[in-house]
Amino acid sequence: MSTDQNKFQAIISHCKEYGFVFPSSEIYDGLSAVYDYGQYGAELKKNIKDYWWKSMTQLHENIVGIDAAIFMHPTTWKASGHVDNFSDPMIDNKDSNKRYRVDHLIEGHAETLSADQAKELLSQMDELLKENDFAGLKTLIESNKIKCTVSGTANWTDVRQFNLMFSTQLGSVTDEANEIYLRPETAQGIFVNFLNVQKTGRMKVPFGIAQIGKAFRNEIVARQFIFRMREFEQMEMQFFVRPGTQKEWYEKWKEERMQWHLSLGTSPAKYQFKDHVKLAHYADAAVDIEFEFPFGFKEVEGIHSRTDFDLKQHQEYSRKKIQYFDTEINQNYVPYVIETSIGLDRMFLLTVCNAYEEEDLSTPEKADSRVVMRFPAKLAPIKLAIFPLTKRDGLPELARELMDDCKQAFYCFYEEKDAIGKRYRRQDAIGTPFCITIDHQTKEDGTVTIRHRDSMEQERIPMSDVKALVLSKII
């Protein structure tokens, strides 16, 4: 295993050991590509969500948020093109019956080649995918002698499309008329509510509608922990603009979204843009924001110029006029849309991968190390840990006083057990940026020791300053 793979395995284990992410229904051996968030994971995820929501809605006067249902009228998915188009080319190995997404199979093989050979293979694949040339893709797999990892053979079926939507039945009668889908993206809940929001909010184009919610995709190849899940959450924003201005807004949102990522303090070298080679049926431009995960640069967010495709389709299928009257130019039109779509779980994985560090603290006298999660303070699950040095002499009472005051404002953790050094290390492992120790001197002069997670430096400050100091770092 490479060092990066080792690191990724260590991150997955850490997530489980410290209550961030558990396999779903683990006591029954789990469910493939479905995960549960534990006590610290749920906090971290909520903080990422809040940071995105605030930056989209509170900080943009022309963006409002909604919360649409997961179930939608089935015609929604005919209009959006998902019934006909939301599929990936797949291939099965006849000996193992294992199914692969064609691009993943070829990409996996490319990783075993030299850089030049891999580049050549991937560009051939991109061309064939762009042309929907399934016979060509099969020939590419065969001519490169790509084998199934289970059977070890190259005995392949033809390449076929496989729809990724989950369906279920509404009500009690199980006939086709009652078939509905679990939404594969949150965007359509925004489009069908375009007029409701525009009218009731008296919104003027350009304006945006944001939403955070679950989406479901029957991903065939579920790999890389929470990177590709079957049930996941998206944070999407659809920005409605006057036709003809979409290019300008696309560039603006591309820049703004990258700035959002960088505002969390991540090194710019860890990010890159990647233009889509093959545009989706609804898009006239599309780019991914990619992050360097331990398994390489991969998409975390997509920015798509979706034209007027979705609103026009809903207009046609619902036979209801979905238009906007622009008083500035005295014209009715169907707005164009720029979409920013980020996976919450992928952003979670990014945050965890970026924060995880195994730090060597050895001195010539003693070998030592720690695992520290260097989360940005505003995302950390717990902001402040409060420790009385001992369980006696009124120290717990003083510590409780601080706890009661601070817990109104942010998430705090109180602990009396074990030596202080051990307590610090436990907080490092879950990424708590500040620890406070209350000792005998606190009783005399009202000061406490604050210990900083990243530098491990300690200083004495008045207990009365603690709350304001932490607040100043997390807003």
Ligand SMILES: Nc1ncnc2c1ncn2[C@@H]1O[C@H](COP(=O)(O)OP(=O)(O)OP(=O)(O)O)[C@@H](O)[C@H]1O
């Ligand atoms: N199966 C999934 N598990 C977790 N997050 C996902 C999944 N599919 C999509 N996302 C997230 O939703 C975002 C927007 O969805 P979009 O439809 O653009 O993804 P996509 O291009 O289909 O992703 P991919 O190419 O990785 O399948 C993605 O950038 C990603 O962060």
